[in-house]
Amino acid sequence: MTYSIVRVTTLIGAHRYGNTDSDIAFLLTDSRSLCFPEETLFFALKSERNDGFRYIPELYRRGVRNFVVSAVPDDYATAYPDANFLKVESPLIALQRLAERHREEFDIPVVGITGSNGKTMVKEWLYQILSPDMMVVRSPRSYNSQIGVPLSVWLMTEKTQVGLFEAGISKPGEMLALRNIIQPTISVITNLGAAHQENFESQEAKCREKMTLFHDAGTAVYCSDEAVVNDTMNASDYNGERLAWSEKNPDAPFFIKSVEKKDTSTTVHYIYKGKEGVYTLPFIDEASVRNSVSCAVVALHLGLSPEVLDGRMRRLEPVAMRLEVKKGQRGCTLINDSYNSDVNSLDIALDFMNRRPDHKGRRRTLILSDIYQSGRPLDELYADVSAMACKRGVEKIIGIGPQIASQADVIEVPEKHFFPDCASFIRSAAFDGLHDEVILIKGARRFGFDNLTELLVEKVHETILEVNLNAVVKNLNYYRSFLHPDTKMVCMIKADAYGAGSVEIAKTLQEHRVDYLAVAVADEGVTLRKNGITQNIMIMNPEMTAFKTMFDYDLEPEVYSFRLLDALVTAARKEGITNFPVHIKLDTGMHRLGFDPEKDMDELIDRLHRQNAIIPRSVFSHFVGSDSDAFDEFSKRQFELFDKGSRRLQAAFQHKILRHIDNSAGIEHFPERQLDMCRLGLGLYGINPIDNSVINNVSTLRTTILQMRHVSAGETVGYSRKGKIERDSVIAAIPIGYADGLNRHLGNRHCYCLVNGKKADYVGNICMDVAMIDVTGIDCKEGDRVEIFGDGLPVTVLSDALDTIPYEVLTGISNRVKKVYFQD
Ligand SMILES: *Cc1c(COP(=O)(O)O)cnc(C)c1O
Numbered sequence: 001m002t003y004s005i006v007r008v009t010t011l012i013g014a015h016r017y018g019n020t021d022s023d024i025a026f027l028l029t030d031s032r033s034l035c036f037p038e039e040t041l042f043f044a045l046k047s048e049r050n051d052g053f054r055y056i057p058e059l060y061r062r063g064v065r066n067f068v069v070s071a072v073p074d075d076y077a078t079a080y081p082d083a084n085f086l087k088v089e090s091p092l093i094a095l096q097r098l099a100e101r102h103r104e105e106f107d108i109p110v111v112g113i114t115g116s117n118g119k120t121m122v123k124e125w126l127y128q129i130l131s132p133d134m135m136v137v138r139s140p141r142s143y144n145s146q147i148g149v150p151l152s153v154w155l156m157t158e159k160t161q162v163g164l165f166e167a168g169i170s171k172p173g174e175m176l177a178l179r180n181i182i183q184p185t186i187s188v189i190t191n192l193g194a195a196h197q198e199n200f201e202s203q204e205a206k207c208r209e210k211m212t213l214f215h216d217a218g219t220a221v222y223c224s225d226e227a228v229v230n231d232t233m234n235a236s237d238y239n240g241e242r243l244a245w246s247e248k249n250p251d252a253p254f255f256i257k258s259v260e261k262k263d264t265s266t267t268v269h270y271i272y273k274g275k276e277g278v279y280t281l282p283f284i285d286e287a288s289v290r291n292s293v294s295c296a297v298v299a300l301h302l303g304l305s306p307e308v309l310d311g312r313m314r315r316l317e318p319v320a321m322r323l324e325v326k327k328g329q330r331g332c333t334l335i336n337d338s339y340n341s342d343v344n345s346l347d348i349a350l351d352f353m354n355r356r357p358d359h360k361g362r363r364r365t366l367i368l369s370d371i372y373q374s375g376r377p378l379d380e381l382y383a384d385v386s387a388m389a390c391k392r393g394v395e396k397i398i399g400i401g402p403q404i405a406s407q408a409d410v411i412e413v414p415e416k417h418f419f420p421d422c423a424s425f426i427r428s429a430a431f432d433g434l435h436d437e438v439i440l441i442k443g444a445r446r447f448g449f450d451n452l453t454e455l456l457v458e459k460v461h462e463t464i465l466e467v468n469l470n471a472v473v474k475n476l477n478y479y480r481s482f483l484h485p486d487t488k489m490v491c492m493i494k495a496d497a498y499g500a501g502s503v504e505i506a507k508t509l510q511e512h513r514v515d516y517l518a519v520a521v522a523d524e525g526v527t528l529r530k531n532g533i534t535q536n537i538m539i540m541n542p543e544m545t546a547f548k549t550m551f552d553y554d555l556e557p558e559v560y561s562f563r564l565l566d567a568l569v570t571a572a573r574k575e576g577i578t579n580f581p582v583h584i585k586l587d588t589g590m591h592r593l594g595f596d597p598e599k600d601m602d603e604l605i606d607r608l609h610r611q612n613a614i615i616p617r618s619v620f621s622h623f624v625g626s627d628s629d630a631f632d633e634f635s636k637r638q639f640e641l642f643d644k645g646s647r648r649l650q651a652a653f654q655h656k657i658l659r660h661i662d663n664s665a666g667i668e669h670f671p672e673r674q675l676d677m678c679r680l681g682l683g684l685y686g687i688n689p690i691d692n693s694v695i696n697n698v699s700t701l702r703t704t705i706l707q708m709r710h711v712s713a714g715e716t717v718g719y720s721r722k723g724k725i726e727r728d729s730v731i732a733a734i735p736i737g738y739a740d741g742l743n744r745h746l747g748n749r750h751c752y753c754l755v756n757g758k759k760a761d762y763v764g765n766i767c768m769d770v771a772m773i774d775v776t777g778i779d780c781k782e783g784d785r786v787e788i789f790g791d792g793l794p795v796t797v798l799s800d801a802l803d804t805i806p807y808e809v810l811t812g813i814s815n816r817v818k819k820v821y822f823q824d
Contacts, residue, residue: 012094014086031055037063043091099150110163112182115190119166129312135161135576144168159576175212187217277306279313285351330435350392369443370401382407422448463703471696482671492681494520499810522546525555547571560585560593572613581617588621588638597645605652618658627665627689700790723764729776737769741813751801754787
C-alpha cells in the first residue's frame with residue numbers, strides 16, 4: 001500500500017515545502033534501518049540523546065527525498081532541490097496520526113495487548129496459534145512504544161486478516177495515543193505487575209491508564225481474579241463484551257476448572273461460555289500458563305475450535321528469554337540472566353534453574369541484586385523473593401546492593417550473604433568458596449554482573465582467537481577511501497565473518513553504519529537478529545526450506561535462478577508478503593550461480609513483473625579474478641556483460657535498483673567500477689591479496705606451551721614415528737590440533753609458529769588436540785605464548801604452505817576456539 005506525498009501531507013496536516021511527486025510505502029525513524037530510500041518518509045524525531053534532523057543530509061545522500069520535520073532547513077531549496085519537507089509542529093504526533101489514518105482503512109480484528117509482563121509472549125504465541133490459517137501482522141519484536149506502535153500498525157496491508165499489537169506505557173497519558181493508533185477490536189491485559197509504578201500514584205491509577213486501551217474495543221480480555229483489574233473494570237463504563245477469565249469464579253466467561261502440571265507440560269481444563277474444553281502446553285512456569293490463558297480466550301473468541309487450539313498449544317515455542325547457561329569454575333554451572341530484575345522474571349529464571357537436570361547432588365545458589373521498580377514495601381517484596389527461592393530449592397542467597405542487604409532479616413534460606421556491591425563480593429571468602437553449585441545470577445546490569453559472570457566461567461581451552469575490532473574499522477575506512485561518499489557498502493560476514501565471529505563483527509559494522517551485511521545462510525542471519533543487529537542483511541545462499549525464516553527476520557535473499565525465484569514468490573504469497581526485497585545475481589563468467597545476462601533477462605523481467613511478492617533491491621555479479629592483472633581483460637568482459645544486463649533490469653522498473661560488482665580486491669583494483677555499492681570481504685579481515693602492508697591484521701590465533709622435554713637425536717615425535725629428530729632437541733607440546741582447525745598438512749616441518757617471536761617448526765604429525773613444535777635454542781618456558789598466525793605471522797604464510805588461499809585457513813578455525821575481542 002502506498003500513499004502519495006500529497007495525500008500524506010493532508011493526512012498529517014502538514015505544510016509542504018518542495019513539489020516533487022512521490023509515493024510513500026515505508027516509514028523511517030532510525031536512519032540505520034533505511035532500505036528503500038525512494039519510497040521512504042523519514043520522521044526527524046527528537047529524543048533526549050538524539051535529533052533526527054541531524055541525519056537529513058546523510059539520508060538525502062542515500063536517496064531519501066521525503067522528510068517530516070518541525071523546522072525546514074534554511075537552504076532547503078538549494079541543498080535539497082528535489083526533496084519534500086513536510087513541516088509540522090511535532091513529527092512524532094504526525095507519525096502517530098499517519099498510522100491512525102492507515103489503521104482506519106481496515107475493518108478486521110485487531111488485538112491490542114497491554115500489561116506489565118508477558119505482552120511479547122502473548123503476542124508471539126497468538127501469532128503462532130493464528131498464523132497457520134490467517135494473515136497476521138504483528139509488532140516486530142517488542143515495538144510497543146509511542147514510536148514502535150505506529151511503525152507496527154503501518155505494516156498492515158490489504159492482505160492482513162488480523163493485527164496483533166503490543167502497547168507499552170511508562171507514564172500517565174501515553175495509552176490514549178496508543179489506543180487511537182491501534183484502535184483495537186479486542187483488548188487484552190496480561191497482568192498488572194509492578195513495573196513503572198514509580199510514575200503512577202497508585203496501582204489503581206496505573207490500571208485505569210492501561211484500561212484506556214479497552215475503550216471502544218468490542219471485547220476486553222482480562223483476569224477477574226486480579227482484584228485491582230476487576231474493580232477497575234467494574235467501576236468503568238465499558239460497554240463492550242467482558243471476556244474475563246478466572247480460576248475462582250465458575251460464572252466467568254472463561255473458567256479454569258483445573259491446571260495439572262507434569263514434568264514438562266501443563267494441562268488446562270476450562271469452561272468457555274458453557275462448553276468444556278482442554279489444552280496442553282509444553283511449559284510449566286506460572287507466567288507461561290497465565291499467558292496461555294489470554295491466548296486461549298482470544299483464539300476461541302476469534303473462532304478457533306477447542307481441538308485446533310489444543311493442537312497449536314502443544315506446539316508453542318518459547319519466546320526468546322535471555323537466559324544463558326555456562327560452565328563455571330570449580331564444578332559450578334552458571335545460569336546467567338542479566339536481563340532485568342523484576343520479581344516475575346525472577347520466578348521464570350528460578351523455574352528454569354529448577355528444571356535443569358544438572359543440579360542432582362549440587363546445591364542451588366541465587367546471586368541477586370537489588371530489585372527496582374517494584375513500588376512495594378521492601379520487607380514484603382524480599383519476603384516474597386525468599387519464599388519463591390525456597391520453593392525452588394535454593395539453599396543459598398548472595399544479595400548484592402544496599403537495598404537487599406537491608407532486608408537480610410526477611411530472607412530465610414539456610415545460607416545467606418550480603419554485600420554492598422559486586423566488587424566486595426568478588427574480594428570475599430564467599431566468592432572463593434563457590435564450588436559444585438548451580439548458580440543463578442540475576443541482576444541489573446548496573447551492578448556489574450557481567451564482570452562477575454566473566455570471573456566465574458571456566459577458562460577451558462588455552463587456545464584463543466584474538467580479534468581486533470579497531471583493525472576492522474581501520475580496514476573498513478581504508479576501503480571506503482576509494483569510494484565516492486554516496487557509494488554504499490556491503491560487508492561480507494559469511495562463514496562466521498571469515499572465522500572472526502559474526503556477531504561482534506556485525507555489531508561493530510552496524511555502529512559504523514555500513515549499508516548491508518551479507519551472510520551465507522539464513523541461520524547466520526537469525527543469529528545476528530537475535531543479537532540485536534538491525535542493519536539490512538543479505539543472504540547469499542538462501543535455502544528453499546528457510547524462506548519463512550527470512551521473512552520473519554527480514555533477511556533479504558539473493559536470487560540466482562528461475563527455480564529459486566518461483567519458489568520464493570510462492571512462499572512469500574503464502575505469507576501474504578508484498579515487496580520483499582531481493583538481490584538478483586547475474587553470472588558473467590564465474591559460471592557458478594546466477595542468471596545469464598544475455599539470455600535470461602526478458603524472462604526474468606517478465607516474471608518479476610507478473611508478481612508483487614518480491615521486488616529487486618539490487619542486482620550484482622562477482623569477478624573471478626579481480627586481484628590479478630592477468631585477468632584484467634576477462635574482468636573487463638565481465639563488467640561489460642554486467643553493465644548491459646543490469647541496465648536492462650533497471651530500465652524495466654521505476655524504483656532504483658542498486659548495481660554492484662566490486663569485491664575487496666575490485667575496490668582497489670577497479671575503483672571506477674564501484675557503481676552504487678561494493679562488497680567488502682577479505683580486506684575487512686586484514687588480508688589484502690594485492691598489498692598486505694596497507695591494512696591491519698585483525699585475527700591472531702594464539703595458544704600456550706603445555707609441556708617441554710628434551711628429545712635425543714634418533715628418537716621420533718608423535719604418531720607413526722614421522723617426526724625424526726636429527727639433533728638433540730627441545731620439543732614443546734601446544735594445545736591446538738586439527739580439531740581446532742590447525743591443518744594436519746602443516747606438520748612435519750611444512751610450516752612454523754612463533755614462540756617469543758622466533759620461528760618454531762611443527763614436528764611430526766599434528767594430533768587432534770595437540771601439536772608438537774621444535775623450540776631448540778629458543779628462550780622459552782611452559783606457559784609461554786605461541787602465535788599460530790596473526791600480528792607477527794601472516795595467515796598467508798600458512799595458506800601458501802598449504803597450497804590454498806587464506807579464506808580456507810580462516811574459515812577452518814573450529815568453533816571450540818574461544819574468541820576474545822579487543823576494542824580501545
Ligand atoms: C565472498 C564474496 C565477496 C567478498 O569477496 P572478497 O574477495 O572476500 O572481498 C563478494 N561478493 C560475493 C558474491 C561473495 O560471495
